[in-house]
Amino acid sequence: MTSLVPHLVNGITLGLLFALIALGFTLIVGVMEVINLAHGSLFTLGAYLALSTIGAGWFAETAFGAWWLSLPLTGRFFLALALGPVIAGVFGMLLELCLRPTYGKAPLYGLLLTFGAALVIEEAIRLLWGTGEQNMPVPQMISGAFLMGGLIFSTYKFYAAGFAIVAVLLVWLFLERTPYGAIIKAGAHDSEMVRALGYDLSRLRLLVFGFGSALAGIAGMVMAPIWGLRPHLGIDVVIPAFLIIVIGGVGSFWGAVIAAILVGLATGITGAYAPAWSLMSMYLLLIAVVGFRARGLMGRRSALEN
Amino acid sequence: MSKIKITRRRLLTSAVGAAGGAAAFYGPWAHTRVHAQPSMKPIRIGITSDASGQYANSGASDRRGMMMAIAEANARGGVLGRKIETVHLDTETTPATGSRVAERMITRENCGFLIGAIHSGVANAISQVAQKYGVIYLNTNSSAPSEAGANCHRVKFVWDANGTNFAKASVKAAIEKYGKKWVLLTNDYVWGHSTSAATKALLKQYGGDMVEEILVPQGTRDFSSQLLKIQQINPGVVAAAIGGDDQKAMRQQIAQLGMGNKPVWLNNQQDWPDVYGLPLDNLFGLFGTTWYYKLDLPGVDEFVKRYQTMYPDTGMRVPGNVFYNGYFATRELLAAIERAGSTNNIKVIKALEGHKMSARDRMQHHDAWINPVTHQVEQTIYQATANVGTQDKDDMFKIVAHTSPQDAMDSDAAGACKLETYEATPTFDA
Numbered sequence: 155m156t157s158l159v160p161h162l163v164n165g166i167t168l169g170l171l172f173a174l175i176a177l178g179f180t181l182i183v184g185v186m187e188v189i190n191l192a193h194g195s196l197f198t199l200g201a202y203l204a205l206s207t208i209g210a211g212w213f214a215e216t217a218f219g220a221w222w223l224s225l226p227l228t229g230r231f232f233l234a235l236a237l238g239p240v241i242a243g244v245f246g247m248l249l250e251l252c253l254r255p256t257y258g259k260a261p262l263y264g265l266l267l268t269f270g271a272a273l274v275i276e277e278a279i280r281l282l283w284g285t286g287e288q289n290m291p292v293p294q295m296i297s298g299a300f301l302m303g304g305l306i307f308s309t310y311k312f313y314a315a316g317f318a319i320v321a322v323l324l325v326w327l328f329l330e331r332t333p334y335g336a337i338i339k340a341g342a343h344d345s346e347m348v349r350a351l352g353y354d355l356s357r358l359r360l361l362v363f364g365f366g367s368a369l370a371g372i373a374g375m376v377m378a379p380i381w382g383l384r385p386h387l388g389i390d391v392v393i394p395a396f397l398i399i400v401i402g403g404v405g406s407f408w409g410a411v412i413a414a415i416l417v418g419l420a421t422g423i424t425g426a427y428a429p430a431w432s433l434m435s436m437y438l439l440l441i442a443v444v445g446f447r448a449r450g451l452m453g454r455r456s457a458l459e460n
Numbered sequence: 461m462s463k464i465k466i467t468r469r470r471l472l473t474s475a476v477g478a479a480g481g482a483a484a485f486y487g488p489w490a491h492t493r494v495h496a497q498p499s500m501k502p503i504r505i506g507i508t509s510d511a512s513g514q515y516a517n518s519g520a521s522d523r524r525g526m527m528m529a530i531a532e533a534n535a536r537g538g539v540l541g542r543k544i545e546t547v548h549l550d551t552e553t554t555p556a557t558g559s560r561v562a563e564r565m566i567t568r569e570n571c572g573f574l575i576g577a578i579h580s581g582v583a584n585a586i587s588q589v590a591q592k593y594g595v596i597y598l599n600t601n602s603s604a605p606s607e608a609g610a611n612c613h614r615v616k617f618v619w620d621a622n623g624t625n626f627a628k629a630s631v632k633a634a635i636e637k638y639g640k641k642w643v644l645l646t647n648d649y650v651w652g653h654s655t656s657a658a659t660k661a662l663l664k665q666y667g668g669d670m671v672e673e674i675l676v677p678q679g680t681r682d683f684s685s686q687l688l689k690i691q692q693i694n695p696g697v698v699a700a701a702i703g704g705d706d707q708k709a710m711r712q713q714i715a716q717l718g719m720g721n722k723p724v725w726l727n728n729q730q731d732w733p734d735v736y737g738l739p740l741d742n743l744f745g746l747f748g749t750t751w752y753y754k755l756d757l758p759g760v761d762e763f764v765k766r767y768q769t770m771y772p773d774t775g776m777r778v779p780g781n782v783f784y785n786g787y788f789a790t791r792e793l794l795a796a797i798e799r800a801g802s803t804n805n806i807k808v809i810k811a812l813e814g815h816k817m818s819a820r821d822r823m824q825h826h827d828a829w830i831n832p833v834t835h836q837v838e839q840t841i842y843q844a845t846a847n848v849g850t851q852d853k854d855d856m857f858k859i860v861a862h863t864s865p866q867d868a869m870d871s872d873a874a875g876a877c878k879l880e881t882y883e884a885t886p887t888f889d890a
Binding site: 157160161164165167168171284285286287288289297298299305306307308310311379380381382384386389390421422423424425426429430431432433434 | 512513516517520648674675676677679680681682684685686688689691692705708709712713716717718719733734735736737738739742775776
């Protein structure tokens with residue numbers, strides 16, 4: 155049993171990271187009913203933009219770059235944590251503008267468009283930052299490792315898990331405790347009524363897509379020091395994010411969070427005891443959940459089930 | 461406008477006639493190529509390197525090597541007076557795509573030769589299609605021992621050293637130096653499995669003790685549970701056969717935990733594109749390679765300059781082992797066509813089989829040769845570690861030892877490899 159405890163801790167940590175990855179995806183699917191296949195590319199873009207912010211990017215060789223790099227890494231890191239996602243959010247808003255002609259048509263149009271956008275963003279990253287592996291520097295205060303129960307754990311990973319908790323709570327508070335959140339949720343339930351009440355639904359969608367994309371960018375920056383950074387990193391993101399919202403129940407915020415933790419636990423524990431099954435475990439979890447409860451853990455009951 | 465009545469009889473006769481005509485024209489594929497192509501038509505080579513997926517970055521390096529060899533040959537006037545043309549299709553680091561790409565390159569793009577692979581599953585898939593058509597295929601960079609063992613083919617030549625070669629160069633010394641208690645960390649696909657099988661056999665032979673084998677699925681990005689497990693087992697050595705993006709993520713996470721020095725990490729093979737540009741603390745442990753750009757051997761500096769002249773804008777400022785294999789495989793294929801005096805596949809195969817390459821020519825410490833029984837290039841194996849303290853960002857490796865091809869040879873491969881006969885291999889002129 156004692157040997158299981160570290161793996162449970164690790165699984166929960168991993169689950170929180172999965173929750174962070176799925177957060178923006180959940181928001182866009184839940185509110186807009188658009189499966190954003192560019193989520194992974196926006197995740198990667200956010201990480202690359204953050205990397206350039208930290209390292210002064212294309213200005214590194216200039217006087218400004220030299221001054222910028224002389225500033226403490228901690229300051230640059232946390233500024234990047236804000237700036238990278240904001241720019242990723244702007245890209246998300248541009249994508250939403252492109253998506254508008256697909257609204258009201260078969261979902262395949264939106265899927266194809268976001269898939270195409272994912273390819274374009276990935277290729278743009280290749281052209282701008284190169285194809286090789288990049289390394290995201292981490293401030294001293296959150297890097298390194300610590301001992302717990304005689305085993306070494308990564309300090310940064312726990313920081314990232316803590317950050318995920320804060321991010322989840324902030325998004326929840328935003329959706330549940332602010333008038334903007336109320337409008338967004340109302341828009342998801344009954345868009346016609348929201349429009350009838352005088353709210354600009356187009357602007358609402360634009361902001362939600364931008365917000366979801368910014369969350370993808372934040373997740374990208376937070377995950378890059380753990381997973382590494384390469385142009386096709388997004389591929390590793392979309393599938394877990396999609397599985398998580400299906401397991402949790404499409405449209406359910408806490409369903410997605412719980413599903414993410416379950417996926418983390420499944421991956422973490424099988425990684426230790428049946429490692430060959432560690433990636434497969436999340437698919438088995440999906441089959442188990444959807445097999446017994448087609449709408450996912452906390453998904454809304456469909457009209458057909460009444 | 462006159463009406464032509466199409467009866468069933470007429471339709472059938474026309475169809476049979478058309479099919480007969482097509483058969484006469486296209487015929488068995490092998491003959492078509494002889495008749496349909498004038499002898500001075502460019503030689504078409506299909507480049508089957510990965511451009512996306514787990515090995516995209518290595519695939520790009522592989523391709524640069526091939527293209528430099530082809531550019532140099534074209535600058536000399538081509539091969540047998542014929543220019544060389546290339547077609548590249550992305551094999552996506554996926555065996556099924558590899559098969560499709562090979563089929564398309566041979567049947568629709570009229571490629572007479574195929575070159576390129578990083579992923580052993582992809583290489584195996586391509587070589588099965590290539591053998592069906594008799595098209596020579598150079599597996600440039602995939603190093604599963606099975607590639608020149610159970611999955612060998614008459615048309616396939618394997619240019620990288622394999623997992624057994626690397627294990628032979630390191631396992632015995634590592635047992636003596638770091639202890640008998642080993643954990644194997646194995647990528648769960650053909651390269652990982654066949655490499656781990658070679659390591660297990662050597663552990664058994666030299667008295668090592670494999671306490672656990674941890675299988676890592678391809679696409680794993682988080683290694684925390686595996687690393688916790690390793691800490692709980694507390695081995696002396698971890699023999700890792702993890703490749704591509706998986707390995708990059710793993711190295712970063714091990715470095716973050718400060719586990720790079722204990723236990724000792726023995727990475728069977730370290731491809732240059734997988735670590736180039738990473739901080740040196742990510743480059744812990746011992747690892748194998750077939751070439752390094754700072755080897756103190758004649759020709760190396762000039763080779764590096766040629767690379768830099770041809771690729772001034774690439775992010776990878778110096779060539780690595782993957783580029784090296786891509787370059788030499790292609791160059792030796794073109795040289796074999798010259799030696800054969802023909803693009804006939806069987807003649808070129810015979811020109812490659814048993815071919816000896818001097819150490820000086822290949823910029824290695826020992827002469828190399830193409831094993832005629834397995835089609836594996838038997839070559840020098842280098843053991844390297846991080847070049848700690850270097851001021852040169854490119855000079856990341858410190859070569860600590862080298863092993864002759866005779867000592868590193870995969871003796872089991874010859875028993876496992878059953879090459880198809882020449883007669884059973886379709887013949888054609890490319």
